Amino acid sequence: MTVARGLLAALSVLLGVLVQQTVLSRLGLPGGRPDLVLLVVVAVGLADGPGAGTLVGFGAGLTLDCLGDHPIGLQALVLCLVGYAVGRYRDEVDRSTIGPLLAVAAAAAGSTLLFAAIGAVLSDPRVGWTALARALPASVGYDLLLAPFVLPMVTRLVAGSGGADTKVAPR
Amino acid sequence: MNRDARRTRLLLALLVALSLTLVTLDYRAGGGGLVGKLRSTAAAVLGPPQRAVAAVVHPVGTVIGSIPHLAGYRAEADRLRRENDDLRAQLRSTGADQVRAAELDKLLGTAGRGQYRVVPARVVALGGTAEFEWTATIDVGSRDGVAPDMTVLNGDGLVGRVKTVGPVTAVVLLVVDPTSTVGARLEGSLQLGTVTGHGAGPMSLQLFDPSVKVAPGDRLVTFGSAGSRPFVPGLPIGTVRAVENTPGALTRTATVTPYPTFSALDLVGVAIEPPRTDPRDSVLPPRP
Numbered sequence: 028m029t030v031a032r033g034l035l036a037a038l039s040v041l042l043g044v045l046v047q048q049t050v051l052s053r054l055g056l057p058g059g060r061p062d063l064v065l066l067v068v069v070a071v072g073l074a075d076g077p078g079a080g081t082l083v084g085f086g087a088g089l090t091l092d093c094l095g096d097h098p099i100g101l102q103a104l105v106l107c108l109v110g111y112a113v114g115r116y117r118d119e120v121d122r123s124t125i126g127p128l129l130a131v132a133a134a135a136a137g138s139t140l141l142f143a144a145i146g147a148v149l150s151d152p153r154v155g156w157t158a159l160a161r162a163l164p165a166s167v168g169y170d171l172l173l174a175p176f177v178l179p180m181v182t183r184l185v186a187g188s189g190g191a192d193t194k195v196a197p198r
Numbered sequence: 199m200n201r202d203a204r205r206t207r208l209l210l211a212l213l214v215a216l217s218l219t220l221v222t223l224d225y226r227a228g229g230g231g232l233v234g235k236l237r238s239t240a241a242a243v244l245g246p247p248q249r250a251v252a253a254v255v256h257p258v259g260t261v262i263g264s265i266p267h268l269a270g271y272r273a274e275a276d277r278l279r280r281e282n283d284d285l286r287a288q289l290r291s292t293g294a295d296q297v298r299a300a301e302l303d304k305l306l307g308t309a310g311r312g313q314y315r316v317v318p319a320r321v322v323a324l325g326g327t328a329e330f331e332w333t334a335t336i337d338v339g340s341r342d343g344v345a346p347d348m349t350v351l352n353g354d355g356l357v358g359r360v361k362t363v364g365p366v367t368a369v370v371l372l373v374v375d376p377t378s379t380v381g382a383r384l385e386g387s388l389q390l391g392t393v394t395g396h397g398a399g400p401m402s403l404q405l406f407d408p409s410v411k412v413a414p415g416d417r418l419v420t421f422g423s424a425g426s427r428p429f430v431p432g433l434p435i436g437t438v439r440a441v442e443n444t445p446g447a448l449t450r451t452a453t454v455t456p457y458p459t460f461s462a463l464d465l466v467g468v469a470i471e472p473p474r475t476d477p478r479d480s481v482l483p484p485r486p
Contacts (some may be wrong), residue, residue, distance in 0.1 A: 082213075127261045149221075
């Protein structure tokens with residue numbers, strides 16, 4: 028991952044956070060909301076591999092943590108694991124056309140469950156079965172709806188600038 | 199296994215350890231210390247772009263945001279549909295300004311009746327991304343005199359309290375958040391209880407005295423905290439929806455519908471100065 032690509036990834040994360048909080052969260056959609064930042068992390072993981080996915084996921088999560096009211100580090104933990112996992116299995120994902128969508132679905136479900144699990148460990152009163160039952164299908168559904176638009180955009184933005192090292196890194 | 203994969207795993211392990219440390223630190227410090235500084239720095243850095251983006255997308259967001267709600271009203275009578283059309287036409291032609299002026303009017307009315315000194319603010323962002331969290335970012339900050347633990351209200355009643363403050367933005371914990379608990383008083387009596395949020399569901403009221411008579415439709419106002427922080431006294435919270443009868447329980451429980459609509463928050467006010475005397479029930483609108 029070159030410096031330019033890193034900067035572009037950071038830029039997409041920042042844009043993702045801003046659009047997420049100022050637009051998507053305010054739509055008042057029933058059940059939940061699409062997670063734009065998660066999609067950016069998934070896109071970077073798919074385009075640049077586990078190392079970049081981990082770093083970008085951590086950065087994105089930390090930004091969200093600082094702007095929210097849950098313990099700082101929670102989203103950072105969840106999203107860096109998501110970035111790593113997506114990057115780790117990107118070869119399998121690349122083999123089929125619906126691979127990226129499956130990755131998005133798995134990432135959305137996984138991140139919601141993991142966030143809820145850590146919340147439960149910290150005995151956070153916000154996390155309960157009813158909240159989880161509402162959030163899980165909503166996050167997977169909305170993320171899948173948004174993925175066909177967001178994934179290509181981020182991939183083009185991040186992969187379009189680095190040139191040479193797109194597929195060079197050994198895995 | 200090659201070197202690159204090993205390096206990536208080491209990076210992952212490092213970052214996981216780092217985030218776990220941060221979670222622990224934040225949990226222990228209860229919002230202060232190093233992590234508190236991280237929060238206010240983030241608010242200082244990201245507040246201005248948040249406001250800028252909100253200013254650009256706000257009219258679009260209001261229109262798009264109203265679509266799911268409009269769909270929900272379809273079951274209602276033609277009268278409402280016509281009214282919606284009028285409202286939509288108004289939104290298109292004269293913009294959201296008129297709506298906002300009306301909201302501001304209502305907010306000032308509420309603030310005037312309760313003698314709270316308020317700074318008006320607009321919601322620029324809702325929520326973290328966590329589905330379980332009910333917070334809002336507003337476009338006033340320490341430069342406008344806002345400090346942590348101030349009460350946030352709108353024309354309908356109690357909205358929440360200020361948690362983190364940046365120079366030009368502040369994060370508000372809404373009263374429907376499950377971690378939020380407010381001291382409440384039944385209208386026209388001295389009966390006290392606490393109101394706790396349950397996210398999208400109705401809030402719950404626990405009355406300290408189990409023998410108190412509560413009925414659906416009873417209205418609740420804030421009891422007020424010591425020094426009026428985080429909650430000023432006398433603000434309308436909501437109406438009792440249903441009362442649960444659990445014989446032998448130490449407290450009486452009821453569900454409460456809050457006055458403000460939390461999915462469509464726009465104009466709010468921060469009470470930067472509490473009233474000199476408790477306004478009692480005078481802030482509640484007259485009974486219809």
